[in-house]
Amino acid sequence: MKICSPEGQAVSEKLLQAVSRPERLQGLRIGFLDNTKAPVDKMLAHIDKRLQERLPGIRTFHASKSSMAVPATAQVMGELRANADVLINALGD
Amino acid sequence: MISTPFVGLARNQARVLGLPSLPTVVLDHPIAGVAIDKVLARVDAALDEIIAKLTTALPAPDIAAVASNRLRCERIELAQADEWSDLQIEFAARGWSDGLPLVPPTEARVSAMVGGSGLRADLVIGEVAPKMGVATVECIAINAVMAGCQPEHMPLLVTVVQAMTDPIFNLKTIQATTHPVAPLLIVGGPLAQRLNINCGSGLFGPGPWSNGVIGRAIRLILLNIGGGHPGEIDKATMGQPGKFSYCIAENEAASPWPSLRAERGFAAEVSTVTMLDAEAPHNINDHESTTAGGLLTTIAGTMAQNGQNNVYYAGEPLLLLSPEHAATIAGDGFSKDDVKRSIYEDARIPMSRFSRENIERRLWRFLPKRYLNRPPHTGVTVAQCWKDIMVIVAGGPGKHSMAVPTCAGSRSVTKPILKPDGSPWLPSDFQEPVSG
Numbered sequence: 029m030k031i032c033s034p035e036g037q038a039v040s041e042k043l044l045q046a047v048s049r050p051e052r053l054q055g056l057r058i059g060f061l062d063n064t065k066a067p068v069d070k071m072l073a074h075i076d077k078r079l080q081e082r083l084p085g086i087r088t089f090h091a092s093k094s095s096m097a098v099p100a101t102a103q104v105m106g107e108l109r110a111n112a113d114v115l116i117n118a119l120g121d
Numbered sequence: 122m123i124s125t126p127f128v129g130l131a132r133n134q135a136r137v138l139g140l141p142s143l144p145t146v147v148l149d150h151p152i153a154g155v156a157i158d159k160v161l162a163r164v165d166a167a168l169d170e171i172i173a174k175l176t177t178a179l180p181a182p183d184i185a186a187v188a189s190n191r192l193r194c195e196r197i198e199l200a201q202a203d204e205w206s207d208l209q210i211e212f213a214a215r216g217w218s219d220g221l222p223l224v225p226p227t228e229a230r231v232s233a234m235v236g237g238s239g240l241r242a243d244l245v246i247g248e249v250a251p252k253m254g255v256a257t258v259e260c261i262a263i264n265a266v267m268a269g270c271q272p273e274h275m276p277l278l279v280t281v282v283q284a285m286t287d288p289i290f291n292l293k294t295i296q297a298t299t300h301p302v303a304p305l306l307i308v309g310g311p312l313a314q315r316l317n318i319n320c321g322s323g324l325f326g327p328g329p330w331s332n333g334v335i336g337r338a339i340r341l342i343l344l345n346i347g348g349g350h351p352g353e354i355d356k357a358t359m360g361q362p363g364k365f366s367y368c369i370a371e372n373e374a375a376s377p378w379p380s381l382r383a384e385r386g387f388a389a390e391v392s393t394v395t396m397l398d399a400e401a402p403h404n405i406n407d408h409e410s411t412t413a414g415g416l417l418t419t420i421a422g423t424m425a426q427n428g429q430n431n432v433y434y435a436g437e438p439l440l441l442l443s444p445e446h447a448a449t450i451a452g453d454g455f456s457k458d459d460v461k462r463s464i465y466e467d468a469r470i471p472m473s474r475f476s477r478e479n480i481e482r483r484l485w486r487f488l489p490k491r492y493l494n495r496p497p498h499t500g501v502t503v504a505q506c507w508k509d510i511m512v513i514v515a516g517g518p519g520k521h522s523m524a525v526p527t528c529a530g531s532r533s534v535t536k537p538i539l540k541p542d543g544s545p546w547l548p549s550d551f552q553e554p555v556s557g
Contacts, residue, residue, distance in 0.1 A: 030201055031225045033195040034217055034263040036254030036346030044139035046179045053175060066482055067160060071122070074161045078168055080402040095434055095487070097294045097530025116173045118122045119131050121153050121299060 044082050050113065059112025061100060062092040068118045075116060123169070124150035129353045130297055132250075137253055142309065144174035157300040181187030192243045194227075194260050212267075217345055219365060223267040234262035237272025237540055238279055246279055247286030250293035252348025255284045260346055261338075268338035273316060273330065276538050276546045277394060281306060281339055284396040284502035284534040291531040295398050296349040299356050299432060302528035303363040304343070305399035305439075306336060307513065312538055313370035315548035320370035322517025336366030361401040369515060371486060375444035376514035377451035384457075385535045392538045393543040397439060397511070398531035400429070402523040407446065414447055417460070421467035424503055424524045427474050433483045434529035436506045440464065441515040441523040457512050465507035469500025 033095045050056055058079060060072040069092070076088045089111040100108075108115060123131045123145050132311060135143040148163050184241075202211045208225050212218045224230070235242045235258055242259040247258050261278050270278070285292050285304060295302050308318050320331040327333065349355040357364070373380045382393040407419040424438060431438050440460070442450070450460060472495065484492040484501065492499060504510050511533065516522075538546050 029199050029208070029225060029227065030147075031197055031199060032228065032231045032259075032263045033197055034226060034250060034267055034341060034345040035194070036252075036256055037192075037194075038137070038255065043141075043378075044292055045143070046140060048179050049177055053172060054193075058175075066478075067157055068152075071152075071160060071164050073163050075168065077169065079285050082168075082172075085347065095530055097298070097434065097528065098291065098403045105437065111515055116122065116171065116175070119134075121124055121127070121151060 053079070053086055053114070055085050056113040057087045057089060057111060059108045059113060059115040060088065060090045061104075061108065061117045062090065063118050064093055064096045065118065065121060072116065073119065122146050122148060122167070123378045124152050125204070126150050127222055127356065129257075130356060133324050133354055134251060137251060142179045144177065144179070146170050146174055146514045148264035150494070165232075176300075191244065191259050191428050192255065193507060194257070194263055212472050216350060217341075219340055219344065219366070221337075223341075224269050226263045226266040230266045231259065231262050234270070234272050237258055238262070239276070240279065249282070249286060249342060249347035251296050251354060254347070254348060256286070256342065256345040256346050261342060264341040264345055265338040268421050269334040270338050270384050271331075271334075272339070275549050276540070277308065277312070277316060278338055278342075280394050280536045280538045281396065282342065284394060284509045284536040285339075285343075286508075287534045287536075290396060290398070290503065290534045292347070294528070294530050296343060297354055297356055298349055298528065299358045301357055301361040301364075301400055302398050303361060303367045305363065305525070306337060306339065306368040307381060307395040307397065308368070308370040308392070309373060309395070310387075310538075311390065311548050312392035312546060313373075315551055318368065318370040320372040320515055321375075322519075324369045324372075324515055325523075331369045332370075334365050337366035339368070340364060340366060353496060363399065363401055367399065371513045372444060372515045375447070377447055378457040378512075378514070381511070382511050382535060387535070387537055390547065393535050394538065395533055395535040397437065397533045398528040399439065400526045400528070402441065402525045403447075405522040405524055406520065407522075408520040411449065413450040413455045416450055417463045417467065420522065420524070421464055421469075424464060424468040424526075425470045427501070429469045429503065429526040431503045431526050432470065433487055433521050434503050435509065436527035436529060437509050437511050437530070437533050438503050438527055439511040439513070439525040441513055443516045443519055443522045443527065444514055445518065445520060446522045447514045459544075461510040462507045462510050464510050465502060465504055468503045470503075471497065472499045472501060472531045473497035476503070 062069050073077050091104050135141055146167050199211055204207045209222055212223050238258050240258045244258045246256045265278055317331045319332050344348045371380055387393050405420055405423045407416055410416045540546055
């Protein structure tokens with residue numbers, strides 16, 4: 029029997045070229061994006077503290093989504109681009 | 122950073138969003154609800170990996186991994202699957218199944234289904250999250266065949282896909298969240314009866330009408346085109362029965378008030394479908410109250426429960442009033458807006474009913490203007506404003522209404538069911554009664 033597949037194809041999946049990664053974090057600006065899931069804010073603050081202890085001279089910048097259920101706004105992403113060289117994000121419960 | 126059950130979802134989204142090699146650090150699940158010192162110990166243990174992942178070069182993009190541009194659904198020869206039972210096994214093995222028997226989507230059935238739409242087979246209606254699969258008319262029709270739909274259902278199904286892929290509906294979250302949400306179809310207007318969509322007794326239940334197959338077709342579209350496979354991408358902790366099929370019509374004939382579509386500006390001859398990010402419905406039993414005030418006291422009391430998303434996030438909780446309850450309330454001079462205002466004011470949960478953690482980390486954080494440092498008797502609302510509460514009349518004889526909380530980050534979308542020339546589909550456009 030010949031049948032039709034119900035799977036919709038993705039027309040053209042985007043493929044982004046990532047910017048080159050830094051070889052070390054010293055002197056860089058570390059960004060943190062809180063997805064508002066519990067207890068991500070405390071986890072990211074803890075990573076911030078530990079990184080500051082281990083890598084003196086780094087700067088950090090924190091941003092938050094308005095809700096876990098929606099994407100970060102263009103404003104939040106713009107602030108991260110302006111204030112961070114690398115970003116730590118969190119997903120899930 | 123991801124907790125273990127969400128790795129598949131994260132990898133899927135990294136690929137869909139264009140960076141399949143996105144570095145990830147996986148922490149043991151669960152995170153929420155665990156003592157913070159234990160969570161931070163896991164973070165400490167992962168710190169070297171976090172630093173390494175931030176400073177390790179990513180592999181070059183794999184161009185070959187990019188999907189080809191195909192708007193015609195694949196044809197598959199199933200040489201060993203001529204028997205009905207063999208086909209069902211084959212469908213399940215391919216991940217196409219909702220667990221119930223499926224109608225084989227043969228070329229002839231699909232062609233007839235496409236014909237019901239009045240549209241070209243390769244016309245793109247939308248991209249269905251989170252896979253962002255392309256919902257062509259043909260692909261919608263294939264899933265409609267598998268669900269057991271009739272060609273006459275196609276204009277509605279196409280409109281539903283238009284509504285679900287509206288960005289304000291936020292389908293990506295609805296498809297992937299741990300919350301037990303399913304898109305609820307609320308059909309209004311003259312087509313509802315013509316398409317045999319039940320708005321009366323037992324409208325959420327089984328019966329010889331079209332609600333079941335229409336809702337099922339949408340679930341198959343979410344599964345097969347949107348990639349919302351349970352456990353892998355659909356991370357619902359519990360799910361709910363509405364994830365099989367969730368389609369009703371508004372009982373406009375029994376309503377003393379303007380219909381939902383009239384509230385939203387559509388003319389009487391224009392049929393519509395409204396999509397809502399809905400939890401399962403919950404009963405509101407009141408056989409004794411004989412006044413609007415009495416009934417609304419029961420309704421507000423039922424809707425004011427503190428485990429729902431609507432207390433923390435803007436949403437549109439839905440109240441389905443039975444015709445008898447609606448008549449009693451309207452008989453006391455209440456408009457639909459009066460009902461909404463009454464629920465907004467009275468369906469409140471004292472903050473003392475919330476745990477300290479939820480007060481501090483949800484109510485104070487997300488809604489500080491309303492709740493920060495307020496006394497324990499402060500009432501927490503189930504909507505952010507009275508206009509966000511949706512009210513329709515539905516069901517048959519009896520003293521049971523229903524309340525449906527919603528998820529988060531989504532707004533309901535109402536779309537008219539239109540022909541290619543922009544005029545509304547009318548009951549007279551269909552030749553024979555449609556059976557479910």
